[in-house]
Structure formats: C-alpha cells, structure tokens
Amino acid sequence: MGFLDFNGEPLPFKEIRTHIDHVKRHGVLQFLNIYRRGKERNNDDFKWGDEIEYSVVHFDDEEKRARLSLRAEEILAALQEKYNEAGASWGSHWNPEFSSFCLENSPDKPYHGSLEHLANVEANMRYRREQIKEFLNPDEMVLSLTGFPRLGCPDFLHPSTAVPNPIENPVSGSIFYPDAALSCHPRFPGMTESIRERRGCKVEINVPIFKDVNTKSPFIEVFNDNESNTAAKPDHVYMDATGFGLGQTCLQCTIQAKNLDEAKLLYDQLAPWCPIMIALSAASPFYRGYITDTDTRWGVISASCDDRNATERIQNYEHVHTLKSTDLKPRHGPMELYLSPQYQKYNDLNSKMNKEAKNTLLKGGVEDGIANHIAHLWVRDPLNLYSGRINIDDETEADHFESTVWYSLRFKPPTPDNSIGWRIEFRVLDGQLTDFENAAYIVFVVLLTRVILAKHLDFTIPMSRITTNMKRAQKKNAVLSELFYSRKCIKNNKVENGKIKDSSTSRQNGWVEVDEEMTIDRFINGKEGLTGVIPVIREYLDETGIQTKARNVIERYLELISKRASGECLTAAQWKRHYVRSHPDYKQDSVVSQLTEYDLLKTCDKLEKGETYEHPVYLDVPHLNQNGA
Template sequence: MGLLSQGSPLSWEETQRHADHVRRHGILQFLHIYHAVKDRHKDVLKWGDEVEYMLVSFNHENRKVQLVLSGEDVLETLQEKGERTNPNHPTLWRPEYGSYMIEGTPGQPYGGTMSEFNTVEDNMRKRRKEATSVLGENQALCTITSFPRLGCPGFTLPEHKPNPKEGGASKSLFFPDEAINKHPRFATLTRNIRHRRGEKVAINVPIFKDKNTPSPFVETFPEDEEAANAAKPDHIYMDAMGFGMGNCCLQVTFQACSISEARYLYDQLATICPIVMALSAASPFYRGYVSDIDCRWGVISASVDDRTREERGLEPLKNNRFRISKSRYDSIDSYLSKCGEKYNDIDLTIDKEIYEQLLREGIDHLLAQHVAHLFIRDPLTLFEEKINLDDANESDHFENIQSTNWQTMRFKPPPPNSDIGWRVEFRPMEVQLTDFENSAYVVFVVLLTRVILSYKLDFLIPLSKVDENMKMAQKRDAVLQGMFYFRKDICKGGNAVVDSCSKAQTSSEPAAEEYTLMSIDTIINGKVQPEQALSSMGRCGLNGACAVSASWQSV
C-alpha cells in the first residue's frame, strides 16, 4: 500500500465537492512531472517486490484458526526496530487494508546483476523471520491469498461481530469494521466507495458443486433486503471491500531506462498478466465455502466497484457524466506504445476536456488518452490538509486518482524532484505459501522484462483478447485446462523495438492469423511442431527465454 497521508479525512460529500479541483490540479501536477523528465534516459534497472502477509493465530486445542487484529502494533514495532533505527535496514514494512495484514519490501531496490537476483529469496526469508519474531505464542506470518474463513462468524482474534445496521464504514453482514486497518484512509475508502455507489458493493462468486452441494445453492437474507436482492443462486455472496482488499497479493515494480521503454514494457507485460495470474492462482476459498474459481481478481474488482447504477448502464445518465465499462480495479484499457496502437480495440471512455488539454501541452495521443481515461474517476479519499498543494513540487492529487485505478499494470511517472525514473508495476500475481515460490515468480517477471528488451520480443494481441484471457485465467484449473490467446511469432527480427515503436505505422489492422489459442504449457515451455519449428514459441517458450537471460551476469 505504500506510505499513507496523515490528516483529517473528508466525508464523501466534502470529497465530491473537491473532485474537480483534485482532477484539475492532478493534471497540472502530471504535466509538471512530464515536462521535467520526459527526456530522461539511461536510468539503470532497479526493481523491488511487495509481499502482503496475514497474521494468523492457531488454537490447537480447539482446532481453530483466526486472523489476528494486531497489524498496526506489529507494524509499529517492525518500523521502530528497522528503518527508524537504521536507514539501510534490509527490509521495509508498510500497512495494508486489513488490520490483520502487513506488507514487506526490500529495504533498497535490487539491480540487474545475477548476484542480486540470488538474494531475493533470502530477503523474503529475512522479512518472514523478522516479523515472526514479534508475534505472540501460536501466531504465524502467512502468505496466503485468501483466508478460507474470511467473513465467517468469529474469524478474527479478538472476535468481533459485524454491524450492518449502524453507522459503520462497510455495513457488512459478515466483515466487521474492526478488521479494517485503523488508519483513517482505509475506513474512509470503504465508506466513500459505498456512498458513491449508492449501495453496498455486491460480490457473487460461483460455488463449487460436489455431491453434497444443494442444487440450486441458495442463501437467504430475510432481514436484509439489499442482500436478498443482490445475492445470486449458486453463488457465494459477499458485501464488503474487505473481501477483496483483505486478500494478499505479490507485486513487482521495475525502473525503465526511459519513458519509451516503460511504455513498451507496460504494453508487452499487459498480455502476460492473465498468463502469470493463472500460473499463480491460489484463492479458491471465500466466506467458508469452496468456490468454482481459482483467482481473487474478480472478487477484488467487485469489492471496490464504486460505479453508480447510471455508470453501470442500469439507469439513464442523469447525475453522472460517463458510462464506465469496468470497475476501477480491472485490466488495462489501452496500450501506450505506438506498436500497440493498432491493437487498441476496446472502446475507451475518456474525459475529452482533459484529453484536449494534454494534447495542447504536447502530450501524444496515446499517453493523453491513457491519463484522460484514468481521470474519469472521482477521488475516493481526500484529507483536509492536502487540498491546496504546490503543483510544481507535489503530486498528491495526481496520485489520488492514479493510485486508485488498480489495474493489472500501472505506468508510474517519477515522483517530483527525485532521482527515481519511469517505472512499471506488474500487479496480477497471487501470493504463494513459501518464500521460494514468491521469489521465483518475482525473478521470472523481472528476467522476462530483460528478455523482452534484449530480443525485441512482441507479445501484442488485440486488447479485447487480453480481456478474454483475464476471464479465462480466473476459472478453475485454468492453468491446466484453459486456452489463452497468444501471439504465434513473438520475434521482431532484430529491430530496435523501443525506437521502432515511436515510428511505427499504425493504420493497418491486426491480422487474426497473428495469434491463436494456446495452453499455458505451450506458452511457457514451448512445443515443437513441424509447422512451428522455426517460430520463437515453438523453440522454447517463455521459460526457455528466461533461462537464457538468467545465464547472463548483467543485463
């Protein structure tokens, strides 16, 4: 979650009154950053991972496992013993949405040498050992994506009951507000999403059916009309942000050498997101039930869906400006590089005034529409002390909108007046049980970026097909049974991709024969067939390409 602003959070009504101010000054802040660093280049590879953890208590006598609501205290202790005592401490700790969660990162970013790749697992072990050392008896630090009994009676320690009728943040039937991190940002986010939407969020996950599952599987909520109307037959119903943001994930951010390289990697990795999500799938359990999905993505997307009924197309537009096709937590909606322009086949909703302003300021069409699309959203939280800012030297208003567009990939401009370069964040991975597995996924993604750049690879397919892949990736056993659209030939024939993208001809439509359905086995490991013998995918797949990259001492 990163560093959080301190101050007095505004109510939704107050935040809404300042929404245009935040958007207007957010764009000015972006423009100041862009013009200051648009020509910056030759930044070296620096990167880091983020691992989210749950604090879990084991009652062996009663065979009961609960989530421990001590995240704030654990975090305070870890920060006091670590970064506040030693600025070069090897680990950093940050808050997360759940009061039972914390987030750990390396103390300093990694570089591109093999010696640093070899330290990733060791640093993750340090984090686990460090945090475990401050826990109580029979407590553990767990890297699990979804806690199986999240939302069941008594799932927290100490136990708390939800408050659906009184003035709480979520008004959930299942998730008590005490399980939300006590920092005011989190409760404010929860409350404001509900207020903006005009009703509680509604999450429906298909139930897994075995011989003992009633058919139809129906949950009844006679005392809650909203839940009774929102719950679907044969689905597990959930009604709070905590069911999504209260899950854990694994993310990696890396610095590109220039803005053009960052845009190119953003596009290429966007096509890999559903593949790696299916590979890392680790969350079949919700509210004590076994679901018929393997990934959390759709759950977390619905858990923060603040769109009104008008924006969702359920009522005519009257009080809102746009129909919006997706939650603010979803897959990307447009490629950023010239190479990707012809594959942008999704209708993109943009704020036309912001788009025209960006064009007048010298921003190119693709980046302008990307930012104008992000800024169709309202700010969800705003602190009274952060309303009037110095746009030339601060970026809080830009980040207010940017950081609450939770997409599979995030394109990250440098912070104002810093030595940090243009970055890209890879966000779809589910966290794994062991440090070895988590480090393996992280290193694989970073090595893949080096392979993409070194071999000038091209994974681009129409973005609508990437969206179809995202849906497939969440299905049960997608990693073994699913078929995913993927490019047949990923080689660029030695062209300098990043440079050529800026000069690419974009008028031609993508040909359907450029891509086909493949299994993840074929995508990752390759499969030699006579007609594919000379194709890049036929030779080695992504796994083989990364193995080549791993043999280099520096990249």
C-alpha cells in the same frame, strides 16, 4: 500500496463531491509537470523490488481453530520502532495494509541490474519474514496467504468480535466483515465508505460455488438483511464488503526503466502477461468458508472496489457483450490501453476518456498514447481526500494525481522531486505459501523484462483479447483447462533507429493477424512448432554468462513455472482445493469447516518453515484432471 501520506481529516464522499473538478484539474496539471521534468531523463539504472503482503493468524490448539489476528498494527508499530533504531542495517520496509490483520513488506532498497541479484531474492524474503516473527505471540503465525478460507464467517477474528450488522458497521455496511477489521490508517476506511456512498449501496461480490456431491442445488443463502438478499445470486457465494478483496494478501513487482520509451514498451509488453500470470499464480479457491469455482482473487478485488452508481452499472450490463462499448468498467480491473505508438492499432476497446483532461495534456506536449491513458484514468472520481491537502502546489506535490484507479499494471511516472524514474508495477500475482514460490514468480517477471529488451520480443495482441483472457484466467484450474489468446510468434519485432517496430504483415478482417488460442503450457514451454518463453529465457541466460551458482538458483524457479504450466506441479489453489476435499472432516458439500481450515493453515505454516515436504507442489497427490478435480 497506495499513497499513505495525509494531512488533516479524511473527507466523507459527500464533501469530496464538491472538490472533484478541482482534484481532477489539478491532478492532470501535477502529472503534466512531472511529465515535463521527466520526459527527457535517460539511462536510469535498472532497479526493481517486490512487495509481499502477510496475514497474521492466531491458532487455538485446544479448540482447533484458526482466526485472523487483529494485532497487525501493533506489530507494525514495533517493526517500525526497530527500523528507526537500526536504520539502514534493518534491510526492509514495513507498511500498513487495508485490514488490521495484514502487513506489507518490501526491501528497504531496490535491487540493481546484475542478474546475480536474482539469486538473492529468496534469502531476502526469508530474512524479512523472520523479522516479523520476532514480534509474534507464541500462538500466532505469519502466512503469505492470499485467501483466508473462512474470511467473513462468524468469529473469524481474534480477539472475537460480535456478528456484524449494517448498523454497527457504518463504514462498510457489511453483515460479514466488521469495521473493526479495517486498518486505522484513514485512507482505507475512507476509501471503503466512499465506494459505498458513490455506489449508493454496498458492494456486490458473487463468486460461483463449486458444486460437489452434497452441495445444495440450487445453492441459495438467506440473510437477515434485505439488501444482501437482493444482491446475492443463486449458486454463488455472496460477499458485501471491500475487505473481501483488499483484505487478501498478494505479491507485486515494480521495475524502473531507463527512460520513458522503455517504460512504455515494458508496460505494453507485460500487458498480455497479466492473465497468464493470474492463472499460473492462482492461490485463492475459498471464499467465506466455501470452495468456489474460481482459483484467483482478481475478480473479487474488482467487484469489491466497484464504485459505479446504478446508472453506470445498468449501462455496463446492457452492453456486457460489447467489448467496444464506451461504458464505464469497474475501476480495479485489467488495463485497457497500450501506450507506445506502434501498438495503438491494438487499442480496440474504445475506452472512456475525460476529454478536458486529454486536451490539457495534448496542449501541454504530452504524447497521444500517454494522454489517452491519463485521460482514461480521470473518468473516475477521487475516493480519498484530506482536509489539509485540497490546495497544494502542483509543481512539488502529486496527491491529486495519485488516484485509486490501479489496473492489472500500473504505469508510474517519476516522483515529483524527480529522484525516481519511470516505473511499471506488476500487480496481479496471488501471494504464494513459501518464499521459494514468491521468489520464483518475482524472478520470472523480472527476467521477462530483461529478455523482452534483449531479444526484442513482442507479446502484444488486441486489447479485447487480453480482456477475454482475464476472464478465462479466473476460472477454476484455468492454467490447465483454459485456452488463451497468445501471439503466434514472439520473436516478431524489428529494431529501427533504436525503436521497436511491429513486423506483422498478415491481416484478417482488418486486423493484424498475430494471435491464436493456445494452452499456457504451449505458450510457456513451447510445443507444436511454437517457441516457448522459458526456452527463450534460458537462451538469454546462456548468452549473458551469468555465474553458475546464480544460474542454478534461477533454474529452480524456471522449473517451477514450467511445471506449473504443464500441470506436473500443482498451483497453490489446486493444492489447497485438494487438501480440503481430502480432509476427513469434509462432507463433500463445498464447506470448509473450522477444523479443516485449522489443519490446512497449520500445514501451510509447516510448509513455509520447511518442516514437512519441500514444497506443496511436490506432495504425492493424484494427477488432476482438466477440471481440477
């Protein structure tokens, strides 16, 4: 969730332009003040929490139709009123989201360091889900559903809205996604409009369509909008609004480190995990009513928030195969820089920097790795600014530092009042259908951080390899069909004077030779002489002496991750794809019909409630081949 506090009116981007230098200069000073206060803080408690986003879905059982309900903000107001009455006993925190059919939820207080707390995550998620159900109408359901299958199709909202057109949608200009679906919080329509104004046109999202037996070939759509006809690519599903990315729900995890050095280390070590976890959590194979050749939301989010102007996009296109170019990449994408000194040798992307910001930070005593990171963030222009928050106190405020450039990982400094420490936010997970699955992924990420520190593990590889892995992770059935660059030996760190040093010595073509291409199964479970990650986690749990009851709960989660890596259990995307292609109403034409969507989402609701099967990965379906068919 972004920075939601505001004062005054949101400024249109043409007015933000006049304040860009001011915001950037003071944003750097605000970070510098936070850094100076927080760089010496030490021994903060290990704390962590999750964020889940939900979609409110309306079902018309007579027409056999599922639509997204625009009541999320009404429900949020009721939840917040109940919270204010209950106080600390409420146990959860609810926030608005980008779309007026979505809600975001997190525990009211973070979890603490005990591993036994990991066994409580699923029950807490279930409790929080039940809170929202109290305020649903009888014909509504709440789903942690990453991609609504027919988002952007005619009449996909309830109450119904008119078919949008650019004139009636002044914020997004979309011909699919009405402005009525945007949250009333000024941050979200303001950001949407700023992205479009800075680009000079609508966003362009093109996802390759899945070619079935009766799919049109070439697959070409013609729209009543010249801009859309120019932007749409053959054999791709075209979308034209930020809501197609930020209107999807997801799962995130934030972890507090004990100090700055540990936060940098965890940030660096989790970086190579982003593409792996994208593929493992894949849950979104449908876009605008079609089956596509991708299983995840990440590329759609990146394109939906791409505010680069025409010159910046052309430069990037000309050097699309040059990973070492300094051209500006989309602002919502994979992180580009390691922070810790020992991993600087893997920063091979030559990322674009704001030189003035970097000089200010270095002169202020900020170490080189973090100065590069912040200077890289500040090549972007701010997209949100409020009339009452232009001139603020750099010592006590951080509005201008809170940019919208949030990559696959977010490095979060302490709060301005120094009440919260250095944190890492893991942002790439697709939301899962059940609390069991969501808990499994959160617990796995948290366990990774514990094992990295306890076992001195090293997952770092050249940043260009991570960029390649991110592209592969978004392909259909990537968890089984793609090879990923991964470190050959994860137990590869030496500890000297309390600091971890890379012990790799083998070099090839000037590089430290640390990685090779391998399947996710081999990386996770261990095969062909490679020590798998899950065996190392189990070894760590054996050494901690964790209580048997909690260990049994965690084992169920590790089993899910392990079996999804091996293909024995389906990802949510694989299961959804199979469900649609097996539905009697499916015509083998890549179209997700109204009836198919209704039955799919009804089944998803039953799965979440435990009314049919234990979990979708245990459904009796044929084993998928390497192409996910």
